[in-house]
Amino acid sequence: MRRVIKKLMSISTSQAVEQTSSKSHPSDNSERNTEEQIQVVKNHRQQMHVGASLNWEKPKALQDELPTVPEFQPELLPNVMSEVVMSEARRMDNAPADYVAVSNLVCLASIIGNTVGIKPKRNDSGWIVYPTLWGMIVGSPSMKKTPTMEIAMKFLSRCQTAYLDPLNREKAEQAEIHNKVTEQTKEDLQKKAKQAFNEGDIELADKLAREISQLEVKSGSPRSLIINDATIEAIIIRLVDNPNGILFFRDELSGWFAELKKKGREHERAIYLQAFNASKTPYIVERVGRENITVPSLTLSILGGIQPEKLKGLLAEKRSGDGDDGLSERFQLIVYPDSNQCCYVDESPNEEAISALYAVFLKLVTLAEKDSTICEFDEEAQIVWNNWSTKHSESLKHESSEWQAARGKHPALLAKLALIFHLVEEAEKCEGTAFSFSKVVRKHHLERGMDWMSYLELHLQKVMMLGTQEIAQNTAHALLKNLSKLKGAFTKQQLAQKGWRGLKTPEEREKAISTLVACGYIREVAKPNKHFVIHPDFC
Incomplete structure (x- = not known):
């Protein structure tokens, strides 16, 4: 020992x-x-002193909170539209007016189609925008998505019944008579051509052959405004007889997105992507063993609803790279109002306002019978457009790739909205039976469109946060449970050195820090160096 x-x-x-x-x-x-x-040690003591001197409040619980969006304002629409939108939304037990407004805009865009376009730039004649719109309304099942969309759909149905169906019958009868005469003329010319050929008059035979080739058969197929649950092949066939475009309506868009992922239907996405552009270039479909189909113009507007949880899954797929082809970004009129404000309401429909808006629809549906028209901004509006476009282009340089993909199409959207507002006002003012309109779009229509861009960006922010919500919450919880190990304060570099699970990448750490700052668990302090001070209760 x-x-x-x-x-x-x-x-x-x-x-x-x-x-x-x-x-x-x-x-x-x-x-x-x-x-x-x-x-x-000195820096740490100084950081602790700064943290102790701050006035801290009780932090908010980490929960799935999304940013709020303002209530829809009637000033966003021309009076003839806003009166119907606000009164019908209220009559639907105070449903979101956003739903009714977006549905009406998409329906108006579908009947204008590629009959009227706008040239946003003064000198660039190659860029023409046609007002096709894709609208998506987001909300829980109890928020009356379907009834509010049907308010706008009824205007199309009335136009179909009151104007197009009689016109279709008349055209079908005319086509039948015309085709009978054409067939008889063709037979007569063929006989003459054969006789001329037999007699050795080749010049006359060739002339008659050219006349035969110039004979046209008229289509008696009806024009229609709406197509619902249909395959892409059915839509293409419908578009052959509706070159000005139609509305594809799906009550629940989640089902449509699911169909596009099925095996053997991958090619459909590319067709829908092109249909959004309303190109005047013919679209040719060739299939082995089937007759070739030529669509004069592939033009399609889309309207539908979706639940937040379904949308969250689609956004997650897009982030992972699946379906990141620009299809979802084409739903530019996407609105996600705040929690349900429904309450019992019992009011009569505003029939006067409904009739006035129906008259606008009825005038716009006649545009397909006329030649295509191109509008321009007036001098004052052109200056506003140039200034807005310059600022927009500059702001895109500082955006993330996700925001660039979404906001990159906003100039075209702004031009479309300004054109629609212009045509609505022109139709409202037109008192005659024949609808004629000015080709000059004025400043107040463009400014109303700019207000819509600000409004839609707030909803887009909410939707994008919905897509990253789960990731942000997971990273925030990972940082929160480790705050006590950071001794009262930390820098981004110190946090990176820890290598904690859920906080390994710069993106994860940024999401975690921003979430905890927003909820009051940590604060950013600039001196003596940039760092984050932890709430005393979590040190």
């Missing part, structure tokens, strides 16, 4: 001598390390 004690005392003495020697003969490295440690 004594030998063991002596040995321990000997070891302790030796260590003490070594430590004394080390202190009496410090190396340059040890001095530098000591100074750095002292500075770290």
Whole structure:
């Protein structure tokens, strides 16, 4: 036992001598390390002092909170539209007016189609925008998505019944008579051409052959405004007789997105993508064993609803790279109002306002019977457009790739909205039976469109946060449970060195920090260096 004690005392003495020697003969490295440690302690004490001096409030619970969006304002629409939108939304037990407004805009865009376009730039005649719109309304099943969309759909149905169906019957009868005469004329010419050929008059035979080739058969196929649950092949066939475009309506868009992922239907996405552009270039479909189909113009507007959880899954797929082809970004009129504000309302429909808006629809539906028209901005509106476009282009340079993909199409959307507002006002003012309109779009229509851009961006922010919500919450919880290990304060560099699960990438750490700052768990402090101070209750 004594030998063991002596040995321990000997070891302790030796260590003490070594430590004394080390202190009496410090190396340059040890001095530098000591100074750095002292500075770290000083900085930490200063950070702790700053944190203690802050006025802290109780942090908010980490929960799935999305940013709020303002209530829809009637000033966003021309009066003839806003009266119907606000009164019908209220009559639907105070349903979101956003739903009714977006549905009406998409329906108006579908009947204008590619009959009227706008040239946003004064000198660039190659860029023509036609007002096709894709609208998506987001909300829970109890928020009356379907009834509010049907308010706008009824205007199309009335136009179909009151105007197009009689016109279709008349055209079908005319086509039948015309085709009978054409067929008889063709037979007569063929006989004459054969006789001329037999007699050796080749010149006359060729002339008659050219006349035969110029004979046209009229189509008696009816024009229609709406198509519902249909395959892409059925839509293409419908578009052959509706070159000005139609509305594809799906009550639940989640089912449509699911269909596009089925095996053997991958090619459909590309067709829908092109249909959004309302190109005047003919679209030719060739299939082995089937007759070729030529669509004069592939033009399609889309309207539908979706539940937040279904949309969240679609956004997650897009982030993973699946379906990241620009299809979802084409739903530019996407609205996600705040929680349900429904309450029992018993009011009569505003028949006068409904009749006035129906008259606008009825005038616009006649545009397909006329030649295509191109509008321009007036001088004052052109200056506003140029200034807005310049600022918009500059702002895109500083956006993330996700925001660039979404906001990159906003100039075309703004031009479309300005054109629609212009045509609505022109139709409202037109008192005659024949609809004629000015080809000059004025400033107040463009400014109303700019208000819509601000309004839609707030909803887009909410939708994008819905897509990253789960990731943000997971990273925030990962940082929250480790706050006590950070000794009251930390820098981004210090956090990166920890390598904690859920906080390994810069993106994860940024999401976690921003979430905890927003909820009051940490605060950003600039002095003595940029760092984050932790709430005293979580140190």
